[in-house]
Each structure stands twice: as C-alpha cells, then as structure tokens.
Amino acid sequence: MSVGTVIVGAGQAGFQAAASLREFGYQDPITLVGDEGLLPYQRPPLSKAYLLGELSDERLLLRPPAFYESRHINLILDDPVVAIDRAAARVRLASGAALPFDHLVLALGARHRRLAIEGATLDGVLYLRTRNDCDAIRARLEAAQQVIVVGAGFIGLEIAAVAGKLGKRIHILEALPRVMSRAVTAPLSEFYARVHREWGAELLLGARLQRIDGVDGRVVGARLADGRRLAADLVLVGVGITPDVGLAADAGLAVADGILVDRQLRTSDPRISAIGDCAAFPDPATGKIVRLESVQNATDQGRSVARRIAGHPEDYAAVPWFWSDQRDLKLQMVGLTANSERTVLRGDPATRSFSVFCFRNNKLVGIESVNRAADHMFGRRLLAAGETISPQEAADGDFDFKARLARLPPPRRE
Ligand SMILES: Cc1cc2nc3c(=O)[nH]c(=O)nc-3n(C[C@H](O)[C@H](O)[C@H](O)COP(=O)(O)OP(=O)(O)OC[C@H]3O[C@@H](n4cnc5c(N)ncnc54)[C@H](O)[C@@H]3O)c2cc1C
Numbered sequence: 001m002s003v004g005t006v007i008v009g010a011g012q013a014g015f016q017a018a019a020s021l022r023e024f025g026y027q028d029p030i031t032l033v034g035d036e037g038l039l040p041y042q043r044p045p046l047s048k049a050y051l052l053g054e055l056s057d058e059r060l061l062l063r064p065p066a067f068y069e070s071r072h073i074n075l076i077l078d079d080p081v082v083a084i085d086r087a088a089a090r091v092r093l094a095s096g097a098a099l100p101f102d103h104l105v106l107a108l109g110a111r112h113r114r115l116a117i118e119g120a121t122l123d124g125v126l127y128l129r130t131r132n133d134c135d136a137i138r139a140r141l142e143a144a145q146q147v148i149v150v151g152a153g154f155i156g157l158e159i160a161a162v163a164g165k166l167g168k169r170i171h172i173l174e175a176l177p178r179v180m181s182r183a184v185t186a187p188l189s190e191f192y193a194r195v196h197r198e199w200g201a202e203l204l205l206g207a208r209l210q211r212i213d214g215v216d217g218r219v220v221g222a223r224l225a226d227g228r229r230l231a232a233d234l235v236l237v238g239v240g241i242t243p244d245v246g247l248a249a250d251a252g253l254a255v256a257d258g259i260l261v262d263r264q265l266r267t268s269d270p271r272i273s274a275i276g277d278c279a280a281f282p283d284p285a286t287g288k289i290v291r292l293e294s295v296q297n298a299t300d301q302g303r304s305v306a307r308r309i310a311g312h313p314e315d316y317a318a319v320p321w322f323w324s325d326q327r328d329l330k331l332q333m334v335g336l337t338a339n340s341e342r343t344v345l346r347g348d349p350a351t352r353s354f355s356v357f358c359f360r361n362n363k364l365v366g367i368e369s370v371n372r373a374a375d376h377m378f379g380r381r382l383l384a385a386g387e388t389i390s391p392q393e394a395a396d397g398d399f400d401f402k403a404r405l406a407r408l409p410p411p412r413r414e
Pocket residue numbers: 008009010011012013014033034035036042043044045046047079080081082107108109110128129130155244247275276277278292293294295296298321322323324325
C-alpha cells in the first residue's frame with residue numbers, strides 16, 4: 001500500500017508542492033510538516049505591508065484552513081522533523097512520532113546568519129525571517145526613535161524603507177562598497193544608495209560594525225571599526241541567510257551551500273527531493289550549481305517536483321525572477337545578472353523609471369527594472385523562449401519590443 005508523500009517545511013515551497021500534487025492528480029496521502037505552529041504564509045510582506053501594519057494575519061496566509069481540508073492535505077504544524085531514516089523510509093518528529101514515506105520533499109528554507117560580535121545578544125538586536133520575528137520588530141519599532149539596520153541587502157533596505165516611512169531616524173550599515181551587491185549590477189546599487197539617502201537615511205558603505213553597546217542589557221548604540229559611534233534603540237540585522245542542510249547532511253545526503261539536487265530536483269537519494277531556499281540545483285541556463293532565495297524559485301520548484309511525483313517528470317527549467325518593493329519603487333529582476341559583463345540603460349534613473357539590460361558574451365542574461373513592468377515582462381518571455389536581443393537593440397530607444405515578442409514561439413506551459 002502506498003504511504004504517500006511527506007513534505008518537510010510548511011513554507012512557500014512546501015505549500016506549493018502539496019497544492020500542486022493534488023492539482024496534478026496525485027491520489028496518495030500528503031503530509032505537510034512545519035515547525036512554526038502556523039499555516040503556510042507569505043514571507044515577502046514581512047518586510048513590507050505587514051511590517052507597516054497594513055496587512056492582517058489572515059491575508060498573510062497562502063490559503064485559508066479549508067483549502068487543506070478540501071484537498072486532504074494532512075497538516076502537522078508544530079512538530080519538526082528531527083531525523084530521516086533512509087533505510088526504513090521514514091522521518092522522525094520531535095515528539096517521537098514517525099512518518100513513513102514513498103517520497104520525501106525537503107522544503108526547509110533557511111535560517112538568518114547571526115552577528116558574532118560583542119553585544120550581539122543584547123535586548124533590541126532583532127532579525128527578520130518569520131512572522132513571529134516580524135511581530136517582535138513591529139512591537140519594538142513603535143517606540144523606537146533611532147534604528148540601525150545592519151546589511152544593505154534586499155531585506156535590510158526594505159526594512160529601512162518601512163522604518164523611515166514610520167518616521168524613525170535610520171542608519172544603514174553595509175560592509176561592502178555598494179548596496180545589494182550580491183544580486184544587482186552597479187548602476188542599480190548606485191541608484192538605490194542615492195534614493196535611500198534622499199529619503200533621509202544615513203547610509204554607510206564599507207562600514208564594519210565592531211560592537212553593539214548596551215545599558216542594563218538593552219541596546220543604546222553601536223561602534224564601528226573606524227571608531228565612530230551611533231546611538232540607537234533598535235538594531236535590525238539582515239546579513240543574509242544560510243540554508244538549512246543539517247537534517248540532510250545527518251542523513252548522508254550530498255550537501256554544499258544547500259542540499260544538492262539534480263535537474264529533476266532529486267537529492268543523492270532519488271526518493272528524496274529538495275526545493276526552495278534550501279536546494280542547490282543546476283541552473284538550466286548555464287549548468288552551474290546555484291541556490292536562489294525567491295518566491296518564484298520556491299513556487300516553480302514546488303510545482304516541478306509535484307509534477308514528477310504525480311507521474312509527469314520534467315527537468316526544472318524556469319527562468320528566475322524576483323521583486324523588491326521599497327516605498328514607491330518596484331524593483332523587478334529577471335535572469336541572473338550578477339555575472340554580466342556589459343549593461344545597457346533604458347529610461348532615466350532621474351525619473352525613477354528605468355531598466356538595466358545585462359549581457360554576457362553579447363547575450364541577454366537578465367534585466368533589472370525599476371517601475372518599468374513592461375521591460376520585466378518582455379525579459380521573462382524572451383528568456384523563457386531561450387532568445388536574446390543584442391546590446392545595440394537594447395540601446396535603441398525605438399526598438400519595438402512588442403514586434404520582437406510577436407516573433408517568439410508560443411509561451412511554455414506554466
Ligand atoms: C522578510 C522577507 C522578505 C522577502 N521578500 C521577498 C520578495 O520581495 N520577493 C521574493 O521573491 N522573495 C522574497 N523573500 C524570499 C522568499 O520569501 C523565500 O525565498 C521563500 O519563502 C522560500 O520558500 P521556502 O519554502 O524555500 O522556505 P521558507 O518559506 O523559509 O519555509 C521553510 C519552512 O520550513 C520550516 N522548517 C525548517 N526545518 C524544519 C524541520 N526540520 N521540520 C519542519 N519544518 C521545518 C521553517 O521553519 C519554515 O517554516 C523574502 C523573505 C523574507 C524573510
């Protein structure tokens with residue numbers, strides 16, 4: 001008798017795998033195991049509308065409770081998986097219970113990287129990954145006057161944008177010479193650095209945080225390596241995440257910076273798959289092993305693995321895309337642009353509506369757009385079709401995007 005599929009991690013990817021299994025006609029039992037004690041919810045609003053207090057708990061949920069009942073998806077939401085017994089094909093939960101599986105899907109996400117400096121454990125040093133983290137930050141933000149944001153990645157800058165909007169005095173500290181440098185090109189970094197300064201934040205690049213100062217166990221400020229001191233009653237840290245690979249490594253699965261999977265998202269044990277933030281997979285465009293942290297990646301990998309388990313195997317082939325909202329700026333990115341060799345600007349950063357087209361070997365590898373959704377959608381369709389435009393075409397203000405799209409083959413099934 002079939003014992004079905006166990007999905008570990010009730011986040012974006014785990015939710016999608018469960019929902020898509022039923023959508024693709026899978027009839028066997030499905031169990032979704034989480035450890036946050038909450039129904040699957042969206043994380044992006046935690047650094048945007050939910051942090052601002054503009055989104056309710058219900059609207060944060062990916063689906064209401066009835067969704068899981070109607071699709072016979074068993075939920076275990078507060079009993080983490082603590083071990084995988086591959087020989088017996090079952091997982092063990094913290095409570096001691098065991099769940100057998102035919103297929104196991106690891107959708108474990110990631111944990112925030114913690115500061116390892118003096119003062120890092122003071123009251124008032126907070127991180128953002130979960131709804132509980134966000135509730136704690138919201139509660140503290142209300143009374144705070146001065147906030148230090150450590151790390152100018154997407155999450156750090158989104159938090160800074162919200163806290164600034166709430167009238168707080170903001171210091172943003174970034175150790176590297178430019179903001180969001182892991183993921184975007186230099187023109188985008190320069191634009192966002194300028195805008196955050198215009199919004200009133202003090203942005204310090206190349207800034208090394210040496211220690212966090214406290215009085216009676218509570219944060220009162222911070223000291224930089226160059227001797228500068230900053231006053232603050234809250235330190236919000238966004239210095240990146242590390243994938244959750246412990247469970248997989250303990251079970252003898254291959255891991256690196258993520259749980260290693262093949263083109264069909266199978267780990268080194270073909271009955272076990274890994275998806276979302278925790279999975280390191282071969283990039284369909286280059287074959288290089290990558291690990292992505294985005295809703296698109298979690299959702300498309302959830303769908304892809306569900307399709308295979310339901311009997312329709314396919315290689316994972318989605319084009320990566322991402323967004324970040326900071327006040328009135330909608331950044332949308334398609335493709336992987338960090339390794340591009342040449343960039344072409346369309347539009348004008350001064351109008352806050354422009355795109356950076358990114359090329360490698362004269363081939364379009366991605367587009368970064370600010371308030372220019374049409375360019376983003378153009379890139380998604382073009383890259384999904386495996387096509388390109390030349391840097392000259394991108395630079396030509398009269399280039400007809402619509403006509404170029406009209407010549408593409410019909411879009412792939414989503
Ligand atoms: C504040 C914030 C803002 C973001 N904004 C954006 C955005 O604007 N755009 C975008 O594309 N992406 C954004 N992201 C990233 C996006 O939310 C993640 O890439 C996505 O949630 C990854 O989904 P996942 O299922 O892989 O991991 P997660 O959503 O993290 O889910 C993993 C779940 O597994 C649980 N788990 C771990 N170990 C176990 C265990 N042993 N047993 C049971 N459960 C376990 C975890 O607690 C967690 O609930 C944001 C993320 C954050 C934190």
